[in-house]
Amino acid sequence: MSEESGHLARPGYRIAWKRVAGEGPTVVWLGGFKSDMAGAKAEALADWAQARGRAYVRFDYFGHGESEGDFRSGTITRWREDALAVIDELAAGETVLVGSSMGGWIACLAAMARPERVKALVLIAPAPDFTEKLMKPEIPPEGLADLARDGVWLRPSEYGEPYPITRELLEDGARWSILEAQEIPIEAPVRILQGGEDPDVPWRHALELAQGLKGRDVVFTLIKDGDHRLSRPQDIARIVAAVDEAVS
Structure with missing residues (x-):
């Protein structure tokens, strides 16, 4: 299955996106701060989706990658709205949100806004707050x-x-702080993959998120020698396996 691309109109700018048509819940890639949808993890998931016949959407936030806008004008509010627009307009039925770093925060905010649309979350070095x-x-x-x-x-x-x-x-x-809440109102299954040697997001920060989630089906995987990007072949294999489990 080939990957199509296009732009989603937003007020005053357009979001660049790529999509693989397929079966099951739509996997939605939510990238990190100042990253884009051409990174190794996003590309690996596109290859997985095409090989497995799974539905997959990736995109660039306002001011990121191929999307329009001045990065300096970006905010969590705007990037959250971009994610919700992609979920609402480019993904059919249930979704599995895959969020990396800042994308982990955006994924949580999107899951809180669209609980009925989210089957599961896979979070990679999530950086809420x-x-x-x-x-x-x-x-x-x-x-x-x-x-x-x-x-x-x-x-x-x-x-x-x-x-x-x-x-x-x-x-x-x-x-948009969520860690200060008594309970983070996400009940969908969550899989978190976190590097033990991450210089940007300490593993205890990601663990705080895991412990605060309302849902009980939460698995926290510490990759002891992993960095922030988790883009080594063995790391990407773990991520793809987690996504494969989530869509089943």
């Missing part, structure tokens, strides 16, 4: 000064050019 819990505490004094003066801080990145972090992103992210 990362703006408030992981990013904000690490901003150095000069970064705080940049945010106060310019509304943006250029955060160094191991993965390429510095990431522009805006005051609006931080303030908006705080509004």
Whole structure:
């Protein structure tokens, strides 16, 4: 089964997407902060979907990859809305949400907004509340000064050019916090894969999410020598196996 591509119209911009037609629940890929749908994990799932005849959709958020928009204007609110638009307009029936890093947070928010559409979640190094819990505490004094003066801080990145972090992103992210809730109202089965040597999302952060979920069918897998990306062949094999289980 070949993969089709297109653009989904949103107010003032368009989201780029790719889709494989197939059977069963639609697997929806939700990428990470400043990543895109051309990454190794998203590509591997496209290959799996075509080989297995499974339905699969991947897309780029506003300001990411092939989609339109200025990344600096992106917020959790906007990216959540992008995910919901893809689920509503490009995925038929039940879905399995596969969220990586920030995409794990977006997947949880989408599952809370569309519980009747979500069969299961597979979360890879999930980073819920990362703006408030992981990013904000690490901003150095000069970064705080940049945010106060310019509304943006250029955060160094191991993965390429510095990431522009805006005051609006931080303030908006705080509004979507889920870890502070007494219980995270997600009852669908959840599989979490987390690297023990992840420098960006500590494994205890991902475990806090697992422990806060309302549902009982939650499995947390710690890959002791795994990093944040979990893109080694053995890591990708684990991810594909988790997705394969989730759609069955």
